[in-house]
Amino acid sequence: xxxxxxxxxxxxxxxPHDCGGVSDGDFGMVLYASRERHAFFxxxxxxxxxxxxxxxxxxxxxxxMEASNEKYKSALxxxxxxxxxx
Numbered sequence: 001x002x003x004x005x006x007x008x009x010x011x012x013x014x015x016p017h018d019c020g021g022v023s024d025g026d027f028g029m030v031l032y033a034s035r036e037r038h039a040f041f042x043x044x045x046x047x048x049x050x051x052x053x054x055x056x057x058x059x060x061x062x063x064x065m066e067a068s069n070e071k072y073k074s075a076l077x078x079x080x081x082x083x084x085x086x
Contacts, residue, residue, distance in 0.1 A: 001031075003075050008033050010079060027083065031076050040064040042076040044084060 001008050012029040027044045041061035058080060064073040 001075070001079075003033075003071060006033065006035050008072075008075065012079070012083060027080070029076060029080055029083070031072055031079070033072060038063060038069075038072075040069065040072045040076055042080050044080060 001010050009032040010029065011032070012027070026046065029042045031040045031042075032038075033040070039061075040063060042058060042064070043060075044056060044058045046056040058077070060073055060076065063069055064076060
């Protein structure tokens with residue numbers, strides 16, 4: 001994956017025992033930025049206590065939440081939404 005002029009590597013997968021989609025799954029993604037030598041994480045977990053028509057929670061690693069790393073968080077969010085079909 002290219003992010004601006006930087007090559008980043010994406011790894012993603014789900015928990016084998018809970019490998020569903022947006023309406024019943026648990027899914028994670030790692031984005032490794034070789035230039036920064038940092039890994040940024042996103043995790044989606046379905047929450048059946050949310051109101052009907054909504055979905056679970058999408059959480060990011062602390063370093064992805066730093067203002068200086070916004071481009072990595074945005075890339076993670078786009079990739080997660082694509083994988084989850086949102």
